Amino acid sequence: MEKSLSINGKSYTVKVQEEMPLLWAIRDVVGLTGTKFGCGVSQCGACSVLVDGLLTKSCVIPVSFAFGKEIFTIEGTSANLEFLRKAWNDGNVPQCGYCQSGQLIAATSLLDSIKKPTDEDIKTAMSGNICRCGTYTRIRKAIHKAVALKNESR
Amino acid sequence: MSKIQQINRRDFVKLFGLASSGIVLGCNISSDKKGFIPQTEGAFIPNLFVQIQKDGKIILLASRSEMGQGIRTSLASAIADELEADWNYITVKQAVGDAKYGNQNTDGSRSVRTLLLPMRKMGATVKAMLLSAAAKKWEVATTVCKAENHYVINTNNNDKVFFGDLVDEASKIPVPAEETIQLKKVEDFKYIGKTLKSVDLKDFIHGTATYGIDIRIPNMKFAAIARCPVTFGTVKKFTKNKAVKVTGVAGVFELPRLIPPTGKFFGMLGGIAVVADNTWAAFQGKKALDIEWNYGDNYSFDTEKFKEKLTKRIAKKGKLVPGGSGNVNTAFKNSKNIVEATYHVPFLLHAPMEVPNATAWFQGDSIEVWAPVQDPQTARAEIAHFFDVKLENVIVNVTFLGGGFGRKSKSDFVIEAVAISKKINAPVQVVWTREDDVQHSFYHATSAQYLKGSIDENGKVTGWLQRVGFPSIVSSFKPLSDYASGFELGMGFTNTPYKITNFRLESVKAEANLRIGWMRSVVNIQSGFGNNCFIDELAFSAQKDPVEMHLDLIGKDQISKGKSKHPYNSKRMKDVLKNTARKAGWGKKMPENHGLGVAIHYSFYSYVATIVEVSVKNERLKIENIWTTIDCGLALNKDNIINQLEGAAIFGMSIALYGKISVKEGAVAQHNFYDYRMTRMKDIPNIHVDIIDKMHEAPTGVGEPGVPVMAPAICNAIFNATGKRVRSLPISDLGLV
Numbered sequence: 089m090e091k092s093l094s095i096n097g098k099s100y101t102v103k104v105q106e107e108m109p110l111l112w113a114i115r116d117v118v119g120l121t122g123t124k125f126g127c128g129v130s131q132c133g134a135c136s137v138l139v140d141g142l143l144t145k146s147c148v149i150p151v152s153f154a155f156g157k158e159i160f161t162i163e164g165t166s167a168n169l170e171f172l173r174k175a176w177n178d179g180n181v182p183q184c185g186y187c188q189s190g191q192l193i194a195a196t197s198l199l200d201s202i203k204k205p206t207d208e209d210i211k212t213a214m215s216g217n218i219c220r221c222g223t224y225t226r227i228r229k230a231i232h233k234a235v236a237l238k239n240e241s242r
Numbered sequence: 243m244s245k246i247q248q249i250n251r252r253d254f255v256k257l258f259g260l261a262s263s264g265i266v267l268g269c270n271i272s273s274d275k276k277g278f279i280p281q282t283e284g285a286f287i288p289n290l291f292v293q294i295q296k297d298g299k300i301i302l303l304a305s306r307s308e309m310g311q312g313i314r315t316s317l318a319s320a321i322a323d324e325l326e327a328d329w330n331y332i333t334v335k336q337a338v339g340d341a342k343y344g345n346q347n348t349d350g351s352r353s354v355r356t357l358l359l360p361m362r363k364m365g366a367t368v369k370a371m372l373l374s375a376a377a378k379k380w381e382v383a384t385t386v387c388k389a390e391n392h393y394v395i396n397t398n399n400n401d402k403v404f405f406g407d408l409v410d411e412a413s414k415i416p417v418p419a420e421e422t423i424q425l426k427k428v429e430d431f432k433y434i435g436k437t438l439k440s441v442d443l444k445d446f447i448h449g450t451a452t453y454g455i456d457i458r459i460p461n462m463k464f465a466a467i468a469r470c471p472v473t474f475g476t477v478k479k480f481t482k483n484k485a486v487k488v489t490g491v492a493g494v495f496e497l498p499r500l501i502p503p504t505g506k507f508f509g510m511l512g513g514i515a516v517v518a519d520n521t522w523a524a525f526q527g528k529k530a531l532d533i534e535w536n537y538g539d540n541y542s543f544d545t546e547k548f549k550e551k552l553t554k555r556i557a558k559k560g561k562l563v564p565g566g567s568g569n570v571n572t573a574f575k576n577s578k579n580i581v582e583a584t585y586h587v588p589f590l591l592h593a594p595m596e597v598p599n600a601t602a603w604f605q606g607d608s609i610e611v612w613a614p615v616q617d618p619q620t621a622r623a624e625i626a627h628f629f630d631v632k633l634e635n636v637i638v639n640v641t642f643l644g645g646g647f648g649r650k651s652k653s654d655f656v657i658e659a660v661a662i663s664k665k666i667n668a669p670v671q672v673v674w675t676r677e678d679d680v681q682h683s684f685y686h687a688t689s690a691q692y693l694k695g696s697i698d699e700n701g702k703v704t705g706w707l708q709r710v711g712f713p714s715i716v717s718s719f720k721p722l723s724d725y726a727s728g729f730e731l732g733m734g735f736t737n738t739p740y741k742i743t744n745f746r747l748e749s750v751k752a753e754a755n756l757r758i759g760w761m762r763s764v765v766n767i768q769s770g771f772g773n774n775c776f777i778d779e780l781a782f783s784a785q786k787d788p789v790e791m792h793l794d795l796i797g798k799d800q801i802s803k804g805k806s807k808h809p810y811n812s813k814r815m816k817d818v819l820k821n822t823a824r825k826a827g828w829g830k831k832m833p834e835n836h837g838l839g840v841a842i843h844y845s846f847y848s849y850v851a852t853i854v855e856v857s858v859k860n861e862r863l864k865i866e867n868i869w870t871t872i873d874c875g876l877a878l879n880k881d882n883i884i885n886q887l888e889g890a891a892i893f894g895m896s897i898a899l900y901g902k903i904s905v906k907e908g909a910v911a912q913h914n915f916y917d918y919r920m921t922r923m924k925d926i927p928n929i930h931v932d933i934i935d936k937m938h939e940a941p942t943g944v945g946e947p948g949v950p951v952m953a954p955a956i957c958n959a960i961f962n963a964t965g966k967r968v969r970s971l972p973i974s975d976l977g978l979v
Contacts, residue, residue, distance in 0.1 A: 105489055112521055117520065121452075122449020124596070125597070127676040128525070128676055128914075129914050134595055177439070180439050183310030183889055184594075184644050185442065185447075185644070214923040218920045220645045221893075224892060
């Protein structure tokens with residue numbers, strides 16, 4: 089069945105089964121590989137994307153859920169994501185980098201909803217994303233830094 | 243390092259592509275001494291390559307795999323420094339698996355240790371050629387010229403010329419003899435010993451780094467494999483009716499197990515392969531399979547029973563390990579204070595975020611693969627062996643690794659991809675599910691240890707008996723290897739920092755019923771756990787401060803004799819401990835329910851001491867703070883080292899708090915991150931890392947040495963806070979997390 093998926097403001101015509109998880113539609117059908125597979129059961133957050141602005145584990149959501157909605161992935165750009173990228177860069181956050189797409193998307197979602205998150209907010213928002221390399225303290229610091237960068241830019 | 247030489251045009255084109263131009267230098271570097279990885283056959287003529295282009299761009303071929311340890315940046319910085327290059331012009335290209343690049347096996351925390359000097363020489367050689375070229379151009383003596391930030395400067399008149407503009411001239415200059423090459427003084431380093439961000443940072447934060455799982459080739463298929471739940475079990479019969487009906491499934495067939503020859507390679511488990519148009523269809527097809535298995539001999543394996551068996555064995559005399567001293571029995575007889583304890587660590591799993599995967603394209607007499615491998619040369623040799631193709635016709639492209647931790651030094655998943663590609667005559671990507679990764683890995687071996695110590699009336703440890711049993715890594719190459727090997731015991735059992743007059747180490751039998759592999763810091767995990775927990779128990783029994791007890795046991799300042807390039811230096815061990823104790827405020831009064839625990843460990847030639855602060859309130863454990871100090875000799879890329887140590891702390895926390903693979907009826911009982919748990923943001927403490935910088939010492943290991951201290955420091959802190967000993971990991975078994 090041919091359907092249209094809107095990812096980062098661009099429309100893609102895809103031929104997929106409705107029950108295919110959004111992750112695999114993005115990676116294997118559309119061909120955007122920045123969103124990662126880590127567990128397949130909504131446990132690690134490597135596949136995090138935003139669907140109409142809501143943080144979504146794309147490995148367990150059927151692609152049909154995203155028809156007619158706006159999907160935002162690591163290949164996209166937004167003001168908050170760019171502040172986060174700058175902070176990630178300044179803080180030299182990644183090690184292997186594999187989980188960082190999901191971490192950045194989850195952090196974007198956090199900043200989209202809370203202007204100045206506390207450590208407690210970060211704990212709540214970011215505990216669904218596993219980083220096996222263990223860059224958590226840097227991620228936490230970088231989220232605070234992104235907020236500071238954003239405030240400075242005003 | 244043998245002679246540095248210019249690369250001929252043919253090799254040049256092969257390496258960098260037709261569009262390339264400029265100087266390319268190769269050099270032979272002495273390979274690292276044979277590790278415990280079986281080596282590939284044939285000649286070993288290792289080479290590394292540097293290229294300068296006319297636009298000034300410098301390309302370095304990274305010979306080691308990038309898995310988060312920052313090696314691509316570290317190696318590049320060493321060349322750039324000696325070359326006086328502007329860092330902004332550096333690009334790093336990943337080398338394919340080929341013996342001409344030297345030993346590429348990325349393990350054992352040794353890439354910087356073994357490659358820093360050859361890399362520096364490479365940079366210095368290129369600089370010397372650029373200086374000669376400029377001198378010729380200006381018709382002045384070379385000594386008048388100096389290199390600075392991508393330019394050569396004529397010190398007589400301050401004329402300057404860009405590196406890129408010297409390429410034509412420099413490529414005609416004969417490569418200077420190695421003995422004429424001058425290296426920079428440590429004081430003059432511009433990048434070495436400073437902080438450089440990862441050369442791959444931009445890709446990591448834009449989702450544009452290509453990991454193995456991101457490889458896409460026209461007309462490729464995707465595959466999943468159902469493997470027997472019991473290690474080395476085989477397919478009795480299977481029905482594919484339901485699987486082939488799954489939309490997108492293109493084929494279902496049996497893959498026989500490939501058994502490696504004794505002493506090398508890894509083979510593959512075999513099972514039922516499902517080939518499909520996309521990853522999800524392959525996964526769905528796999529779920530729809532009906533398979534009956536012959537479970538085989540490992541069906542009776544049960545980790546609880548094995549733990550009991552090992553515990554019984556360590557209660558009795560084992561095989562003596564050479565290297566002991568004195569007589570422990572006399573020491574025990576003469577002491578009124580005897581301490582005994584038994585420690586257990588379960589089977590553990592690497593679980594890199596990127597699951598094992600590989601893309602292969604079998605094309606008759608040649609094979610190309612793209613894979614996240616730590617050891618591309620073994621993968622290459624193994625492919626040549628199993629598929630009867632000439633080694634030179636096998637190309638192993640190394641992608642980024644989404645974490646490795648030792649799992650990706652085995653090439654079983656690469657062999658699977660090649661076997662399937664051969665069968666379907668098309669390129670294919672094999673992807674493991676997380677459940678596959680959890681249930682079919684090469685596990686870190688479970689272990690049991692019995693320790694007995696004696697203390698005299700002055701609180702001095704007079705005797706130390708240690709019996710240890712764990713399935714050996716060697717069993718993965720040589721079946722029926724039932725005792726720990728010498729190289730394994732050399733990771734924290736026979737090379738402890740402690741000087742004890744009467745010391746005896748015994749090893750007991752421990753057979754392998756799972757595939758055993760190495761995981762970040764390897765046997766140091768159990769040796770560090772046993773040694774440090776036991777010293778804490780000895781200190782308590784002797785009513786001595788644990789830090790004092792460690793310092794006493796390390797003994798007086800001494801540098802070990804022998805041929806090692808990195809002789810053990812007891813002062814450096816004591817210095818990291820003293821620094822950590824100072825930073826942690828060791829000895830200060832702790833809040834109620836809080837406790838401090840200490841651990842030290844010497845591994846991969848590096849010295850690490852860690853103190854952990856925990857709180858235990860309402861039976862809930864929280865790790866509050868971690869202070870770690872490392873002395874890794876010359877600290878090549880400082881912030882990267884801090885990042886590695888922070889990561890090792892988190893990795894060590896996962897081991898201590900959650901790590902446990904258990905087996906019932908031969909099958910792994912865990913499935914995914916919900917039952918093989920990981921440290922998450924909610925768990926994290928503040929982590930304080932100090933580097934004791936030794937710019938004039940050779941660099942030593944960084945990736946692994948921070949791991950072994952974590953579990954014992956946490957357990958000792960729990961004792962300090964609660965009076966309860968944790969002698970069997972993980973802590974989650976006690977319900978504290």
